[in-house]
Every structure is written in structure tokens, then in C-alpha cells.
Amino acid sequence: MSRSLLPIIETSDNFPSDFTSSYPASHPTTGEIYVPFHLSFTDYQANLAPVGLLRPAVVSALRESEYEDDHLCPWSFYLDTHRFNDDDEMDGILETAVRCVFFADWVLAGGSDLMGKVMRETAERWRKDHLFPGPLGGWRDEAYMIYASPRSSFFSSEDSQPFSNAAFPLERSACAVFGFATFGVHMTAYEGQGDDMKIWVPRRSETKATWPSKLDNSVAGGIPAGMKPIESMIKECDEEASLPADLVKKYIKNCGVVTYFYITDDGYLQPEIEYVYDLKLPHRDDPSYVLPHPHDDEVESFSLLTIPEVLAALHSGQFKPNCGLVLVDFLIRHGLVTPEDEPNFIEITWRMRRRLGVAVPSPSV
Template sequence: MTSRSLLSVVEAADVFPSYPLPPSAPPAPYVPFHLTLADHLAHLPPLGLLRPDVLREMKKVVATQSPEPLWEFYEGEGKPDETGNFNRKTECVYFDEKVVEGGKEVLAKRMAEVAQKWREEGVFPLPLGGWRNELYSIYASPQSSAFKSLSKPSGTFSNLAFPLERAACAIFGLATFGVHLTAYEGEGEDMKVWVPRRSKTKATWPGRLDNSVAGGITSGMTPLETIVKECDEEANLPEDLVRKHVKATGVLSYFYVTDDGYLQPEVEYIYDLPLPPSDSPEYVKPAPHDDEVESFALMTIPELVEALHGHDMKPNCGLVYVDFLVRHGFVTPETEPNFMEISWKMHRKLGVPMPM
């Protein structure tokens, strides 16, 4: 392998600068978004981070909701101005106590109403223009005071705060979760990887190279259920083949920022799918099965590396392939001058709650 660094590939996905995590305040001008005020005062990780324009729109919503507001705003004194008056500033946003007491069903209903209203009124048109009618799970810290009045989290993925329309998550800077799989043939120098090209009609990153299979985790589904479903939908790979050969290889975390400035802390559950030999009766060649994939190409490792350097790939997919190359020994401390930084950036702490 060449010593030409792959750090820029990783940095294309991990865009948000490193910052002090809770109990420190988030970097200006972002405001933490919590389930409860007690969570903020206890320095728990916030659900997400709010931009100033989002904060302003949230205040407009509350101004029309009295006497049953969705959110409350915790105002600090701030710093005195030239006249000695203190300019109050919002230190955090949190849900009204009655809303929290209603549990995730009420939280989901009220959040959905706001997102739909914004969509209809043309507020935040770029993210909400990609409306999917697909719910993502929003998690809270297991130590959240909300769980003390409701049911205490117990078991995998049990610290769900509420589900939310996928397109609205970036507005509130909420973490999203997905699955990415690399399907490959052969081993060592003979290894080849199946790399698809996204449909030119895709709303995001049209025509770019992608991971063999990838998708977001719909609320209520597990990562394994999701990857099995996506393998069928995107690559025409049957369930029995996937379940027999798929290998869970860990998680990647990075903090993306869209071109229009919306925050997207993301976690991807990573899978490998070593396909049976092409002369095996089990062998199935990945092929487009829906309108999301235009074509598949079987690339050698050098071809894959060139594609990564060519900036023709969806950013987070490039990061996933770098992880694949590291795990399979194609990128090593001896060949990659930024090996440590790459490793850290692919597994950074995001400062928001994770599923337990």
C-alpha cells in the first residue's frame, strides 16, 4: 500500500471540531437540547445541539402554544453590557414537565406536530425537503430524570426517549444510527470489494460511490434486522446467505456537518460479508434491486484506494472503507503516516446519548 494518507477521506465525514464534552458547555453558538432541566443541571449529555436559528423558531412555536408549551428555555444571566444590564441568554432548552410525564408517545406526537408544521410552512426547507416518513430513535442518558418518573431503562436499546422523523433529526443536532456493510470476495492480495454507485435520482449524494449496503436504522428495528433488510433491498442478497456469512465488526462514530450547516452526529454499526467463492452454488452476485443503486463494480484493493482518493464517494462511506482497509491489514502504522489520528476520528465521542 502507498503511504499517501487517507486522513482527508476520514475528515470529509468527521467535520465538526473536537470540543469539551459534558459537563462542559457546548461550543458557541450552540445550545444544548435536553429532556429535562434536571438533566442539564446534572451535566448529563444533551439529546442534541441547537443552532441559533433553530432556537429562534422553537421560541416562536412556544409563543403560540400557551398554556401547554412543548419546550421550556433555561435563561442564564449572561454578561453585563456597557450600561451594566445583564443580557440574558438561553443556556439550554428542555421539554415541559407535563410533556415528559406523558412518555415517549406524547413526546413523539408533539415533536411530529412541530416538524410537520415547519414542513408545511417552509421552515428549514433543506432538511425537511428530504422528508422520508421514516422514524429514527432518539436516545437519552440512562441517568435522565425522565426515566425516574417513568420506566427505568432495562435491556438493549431501552433508553429510547422518543422516535422522530428522519429528516428532522439534523435540525435539532440529534444523533442518528445506521448500518454499513462491505461485501467482498477472496482474501489478501486477491481480495475484491463490491462497490455500488448511487442512483442519479437520489436526493442525497446522487451518482456517488457508496458502501456495498447501507441504510438508517428505523425506530424499533435492531442493527442486524436492518442490515438483512437492506441487503435484500439494495443488493438483491437473500436473507439466508446474509445471516449465514455476515460478521458484525464494531461501530464507527463521527460528527458530520451538512453543507448548509446542520449538525449530524452519527453512529454506524459495521458489518463484513465475505461472499462464498464464485464457483460455489451458494454464490450470489450483488445487483441493484431498487431505484437507489445504479450499478455495482467489483474493485481490487488498489482500485478501491484510488476511488477513495478520487473524492467520488459519499463521505461517510469513504470512512467505512478506510476502517475496512485497517481491519484487513491493508492500512497499517507502517504505511499510513496519520494512522493514530485516523483511528481516533473514526471512533470519537459525540457528546450525546448512545443506546445502552
């Protein structure tokens, strides 16, 4: 390899790596402060991973929301007040900063349904008022599940089952407003092995709202609230690549996750986790073989690319950024990128598995 793959990783994992997980924290370059969002003040006091990270403008929008009765405000704010003396050494002035935002007790008592209702209505109101048009302008009418620390006081018992720390659903476009972690599934479908390997690569439709006409992973999509990763993967395989469920279930292989922290050009935080799958298609003489082809209007076409062709497309920026990251992970796992030919091998591997500093599905804390 003549060029490093690190720039491909940096297009998705572009939030500074020296970001601290102690809160409130700030961007090490811009100085913008991020206030942790928790379900309860008890969770903040226990120093648990926050549900999300709020920019100052978002905190202000929450504080400025108008309600007929203050007792109906769904938000509570932990304030930290400092006193500064003036030149005459008088009492000075007070400066107040929000150190944490959490749900009011009456919202928390209403459980997941009420928390979800409050969050949805807030996002809908802001969208109507044209607040935060960057993320909310891409409204999808599709909800993602938002997670809290499994040690949160909201959860009544120690439940070690996967995904048992689901807190509430939220419209996917609003997740970046609150700095919530989002989750998706990405699969690489391929034929052959080693130097003879070829990967099925789709081109996104030119009408897609995001990254039109870019190359993509064989199959990829977000995980809707209420779905498990494998259920979402099987659904996407049918919708995007016309791959039947029986073939997918027979040949699919879970390969873990990749994690990265993306910050948009306009400063919104998008910590993301992608569940990664491989699908080695059977030999074409096998009766179960199915040729991947578009099933909906999200994919324009599929191409079967050699590894050199995939690498060339990665280096020339033809892939949607996070899909490029997933492909780099695939190439490393299959021994097609090694420490001997990639000068930034170690940094690449840890940048695809970084801690995000916000809550993720249990049993992680």
C-alpha cells in the first residue's frame, strides 16, 4: 500500500481524541462547553455516563421554553454559581452556569412513555420554530432508541440482559441536537477469498437526502426503536439488496462493532456505534445464491469490485464516510491490511473502537 487509510477513518471519527469524559467538558479547540444530559440528578451525582451532551444553544432553548405553570416544566437544571470580587473588594457579581440537565421528577415518574413524549414534543416544537435546522431539517419520522447507564436510578433492578437499559425513543434527526449516541447495522457481502476476493458495493441513489450518489456498504441502515440489530440487518438486506431472509440467516456472521465520534460542520455531536456483519455469499453454482440488486429507491446499482478497486475508491473519497470506516475494518479483519503495509495501523484500529463518553446498550456503564 502506498497511501495510509487513516484519512478515511478521520472523515468519520473527526471529534478530537483528547476530549475528556469528565463533565462539563469542552471542545479542546473551539472551547465550546458540553453539558451532560441525565435522566436524573442522582445519576449525575453518581458520575454515570450521561445520556447525551448538550451544546450551550440547546441548554438555552430548554431554559427559555415557556410553560403556563413552572411546575409543568419537564426539565431541571443543576446550577453552579461563582462569586467574583470587583476591584473595590465588594461582594462582587455572580456568574451562574448550568452543570447538568435532567428530567423533572414528574416526567421521570411517568416512565419511558412520558420521557419519549416530552422529547418528541420538544423536537417537534423546535422544528416548527426553525430552531436547529441543520439536524431537524432532515426529519425522518423514524425513531431511534436512546439508552441510559444501566446503573441509572431509573432502572429498578440489576438487569444484565442486552438492551435492558433502553430509556426512550426519539426521532432520529433530533439525536444530534442532544448529542445522543445512535446505532446502525452495516454488512459487507463478498465472494471469494484472499487476492481473489470481491466485494458487492452499491451506489446510493442521487435522490438520497444524505450523501447522494456516494458508494455504500453492501447493506446498511439505522436501527429503529424496538428492533434488535440482527432484525434490522435482515430487514435492510431485503429492502436494499433483495437478499432473502433465509439466505442471510444461513450465511451472515456478526463481527462486533465499530465506534466513532463525528462532529458535523455546524458543530452537532454524533457519537455512533455500528454493528458490523459479514456475508460470504455461496458459490454461484449453489442453488441458494442470489445476486444482490436494488429493491427500493435508495440504491441506484450494485457493482462487484476487486480489493484494489475498493482501495482506489476509498482513497479517492467515493465512499460515504462511515461506510469507508466499516470497509477498513473489514479489510483489517480479513488480513488485507496489515501492520506491515499500513504505517498508522495501531491508530486506525483504536480510532474504530473509541470510547464515546455517553451511555450505550447494557451491560456497559
